[in-house]
Amino acid sequence: MASGLTCGTIVPVIPDFHTHTHFSFDSQALPEEVCRAAVARGMPEVALTDHMDLNPLDGGYGYFRPEAHWQGLQDCRAQLDGRVRVHIGLECGEPHLFREGLSGILAAHEYDVVLGSIHWVGHRPVETAEFFDGLDFQEGIELYLEELACLAEEGDYDILAHPDIIRRAVFHRFGRTDLDWTPYEAPMRRVLRVVAGRGKALEVNTSYRRRGMGPPGPSIQVLRWFREEGGRWVTLGSDAHRPEDVGADFGEALDMVRAAGFEGVAVFRQRRPYRVPI
Numbered sequence: 001m002a003s004g005l006t007c008g009t010i011v012p013v014i015p016d017f018h019t020h021t022h023f024s025f026d027s028q029a030l031p032e033e034v035c036r037a038a039v040a041r042g043m044p045e046v047a048l049t050d051h052m053d054l055n056p057l058d059g060g061y062g063y064f065r066p067e068a069h070w071q072g073l074q075d076c077r078a079q080l081d082g083r084v085r086v087h088i089g090l091e092c093g094e095p096h097l098f099r100e101g102l103s104g105i106l107a108a109h110e111y112d113v114v115l116g117s118i119h120w121v122g123h124r125p126v127e128t129a130e131f132f133d134g135l136d137f138q139e140g141i142e143l144y145l146e147e148l149a150c151l152a153e154e155g156d157y158d159i160l161a162h163p164d165i166i167r168r169a170v171f172h173r174f175g176r177t178d179l180d181w182t183p184y185e186a187p188m189r190r191v192l193r194v195v196a197g198r199g200k201a202l203e204v205n206t207s208y209r210r211r212g213m214g215p216p217g218p219s220i221q222v223l224r225w226f227r228e229e230g231g232r233w234v235t236l237g238s239d240a241h242r243p244e245d246v247g248a249d250f251g252e253a254l255d256m257v258r259a260a261g262f263e264g265v266a267v268f269r270q271r272r273p274y275r276v277p278i
């Protein structure tokens with residue numbers, strides 16, 4: 001584990017396990033640039049987790065080319081050999097709904113990590129104000145948590161990515177940068193219990209900060225619930241779509257993970273978690 005000395009304290013450099021390259025429909029970044037950004041931040045490893053969307057509603061539907069992606073990232077891995085360990089991952093939207101398609105893609109190559117994400121609940125996009133059309137605040141949050149529970153239980157994933165992504169819709173609809181999960185403790189704990197029981201990881205996603213939507217998430221409270229439910233694995237992800245965002249706000253995210261009582265974060269190799277002390 002690479003580390004730097006700051007005022008006598010060893011500060012671990014945590015690998016970014018959620019980044020995008022031009023193999024994602026919404027990124028122009030060259031894989032090599034993303035990896036060089038990780039090297040510049042002192043990361044010993046980084047995961048490239050491009051969108052793989054099988055949901056016809058999604059903007060990324062039909063864009064992902066598994067063979068070109070695999071070969072491109074193998075080339076990138078070879079280029080960066082010795083400087084940073086490059087993990088080849090995928091971010092799959094609604095993996096519980098597209099199990100067959102996903103398993104076909106996963107069978108072809110030895111991926112290191114799969115992020116499971118909710119981007120849609122039925123026809124509702126979780127990242128925009130329209131999510132709440134015809135729903136009040138509570139109905140919307142409960143509907144989101146029901147879908148998240150289905151993903152947690154039935155999806156093939158290693159990391160439950162941005163588990164509080166509904167904050168984006170909350171921000172756009174209600175202008176709020178906070179979301180108090182206390183009224184939804186029971187359904188949120190149900191999700192966390194499943195993730196913990198299946199030995200999967202929960203992601204702390206830092207992209208909210210860059211979007212002016214508040215701190216990384218989920219909150220310390222949710223991370224504590226995850227630990228209480230038996231959760232062992234937490235990862236950090238910037239959700240960078242540009243090289244300059246790799247590892248953004250990881251100091252704040254790391255403080256949150258520590259405050260929740262975790263003494264390590266997870267990295268994945270060939271879909272198996274390994275602990276990095278913090």
Ligand SMILES: [Zn+2]
Pocket residue numbers: 091117119161162
């Ligand atoms: Zn996502």
Ligand SMILES: [Zn+2]
Pocket residue numbers: 018020091239
């Ligand atoms: Zn992403």
